[in-house]
Structure formats: structure tokens, C-alpha cells
Amino acid sequence: MKKLLEQYLKNLTETSKRGDAREESYYKYLDELIKRYAEIQNIKNVDVTILPKRTEAGNPDFRVWDGKNHITGYIEAKDPSVTNLDYVEGTEQLQRYLSTFPNVILTNFYEFRLYRDGQRIAQVMIGRPVIAKKLQTTPPLENVDQFKELFDLFFSFSLPKVQSARSLAIELAKRTRFLRDEVIAVEMEENGGKGHKQIIGFYDAFKKYLIATLTEKQFADLYAQTITYGLFAARTRANGEFNRKLAFDFIPHTIGILRDVFRFISLEEPPKSLQIIVDDIAE
Secondary structure, three states, X not given: OHHHHHHHHHHHXXXXXXXXXXXXXHHHHHHXXXXXXXXXXXXXXXXXXXXXXXXXXXXXXXXXXXXXXXXXXXXEEOOOOOOOHHHHHOOHHHHHXXXXXXXXXXXXXXXXXXXXXXXXXXXXXXXXXXXXXXXXXXXXXXXXXXXXXXHHHHHXXXXXXXXXXXXXXXXXXXXXXXXXXXXXXXXXXXXXXHHHHHHHHHHHHHHHHOOOOOOHHHHXXXXXXXXXXXXXHHHHHOOOOOOHHHHHHHOOOOOHHHHHHHHHHHHOOOXXXXXXXXXXXXX
């Protein structure tokens, strides 16, 4: 573990020394760190998805799977120059993530903070970014054991079983709001993008066949609720494995518009941001 983290810090420093690095320039090192950590800890088939970063809205930067086709959690990264994570913690963006997703890491690549159900439960600094930035040298490695403890906690997370209809409704409502405000609404504003064209097509169809006076804001709400309802309806009909890609098979044939929506969601290539949150709702 020590050698892995030392190499990770060295990679960060070499990238910083170039002088033209952006936040995304460091992503590959964090991606590699997560996967190598999982190998060392014998966590099989861990998958890391780096999400497109077009705006400050949308999903966190990384999604981590646990090798069993279940979402472990999300990681939101900030540029190493952002040293005040207390400030980031209080931003509207991060609060949205923490209120929607139960297992989240916030990092500037040197400091890591783990949140469980919106509460910070662990944090660790493995090196000082100011040393890499100002002195252009690799900072000494710190707190290896605490880093391991934090990532052990992150990977040990599993979604608790829903115990009541009320708790299920609360969790679905959180994710439906996020889907509406941070994904669908944002995609509709991305003029010219593939996701924009696809979702606008549904907006036009909803206006033509359902509600002629439907506004874009109303559509985002209706479309998000339609997806969540469709996933719920499909899940109640599925006896075994269930995920976004399988959902279409369990949508009742009698609900044509729902099948149209899920033909796009399950069988085609919806925008990555939409895939991520729908995967989360399906789980």
C-alpha cells in the first residue's frame, strides 16, 4: 500500500509541474489508485466510471462499482489547488450530492473525506499539495493506515434494505428530484448535444400526445417521475436480477409510452449522466 501511494503522489507532482494541468488531468491517477487498492484488498472486478464534466451540475466525477454489479459509491474531485474542502463541503453542489447519494468521497487528490448519509465520518490527508505546487517536489507520504481505513469503509458500504413503504418513497423522491434538476433539465439546455436531441424528442412527443401546453420545466418533472415509476413497475414484475438494461423486458406491453421511454433508457445509449442516476434508482 505504501509503494502504491508514494507512486500516486509522484504522479500527481509530475503532472502539477507541467504547469498546464487541469482537474481532469489528475483523474487517471485516482482511477488507477482505486483499482490498485481494490486488487491489494482482494476486491474483485471493481469498475470505475469517470463521468463527463460539462457543467457544475450533474453527477459526481467518479462512480465505483463493487464487482458484484452493485454501486459502491461516488467520488467528487476538485483540483489540487482547492485546499479548502470545508468550503466545498458547504456548497450547494456538494450538498445535493450528499443528500442524494449515501456513500460519497470528496477529494482534492491529496485529502479525502468520506460521507455516509450526508455526514462526514472519516477524513485523511496523505500528502501536502502545497509542497507539490510551490516546491515542485513530491510531498512526503502521510497517514497510510488512516487512508486504508477510509477506503475500507467506502468499499464496505452496501445499501440497507428498505424496511417500509415510507422509506422507499423518501429514497425514490430524492433520486427523482436529482434526475429532474441535475440531469434532465441540464441535458435540455445542452443545445446540439446528442442527449439534448433525444430528450427533446420525448418532450415534443409528450406535448403532441399528452399535454399540449407542457413547459420544459413541467416536462423535466413528468419525465423524471415516469422513469422512476417505470423502474418501480418493472422491478415488481422481475423475480431475479434487475437493472436499467433489463427494465424494458418487464414494462407492461399495455403502457405504450412507458415502453417507448424505456426502449431509450434500456436498449439505446442515453446520455451518460442519465445512465448513472437511473442505474442508482434501479438499484
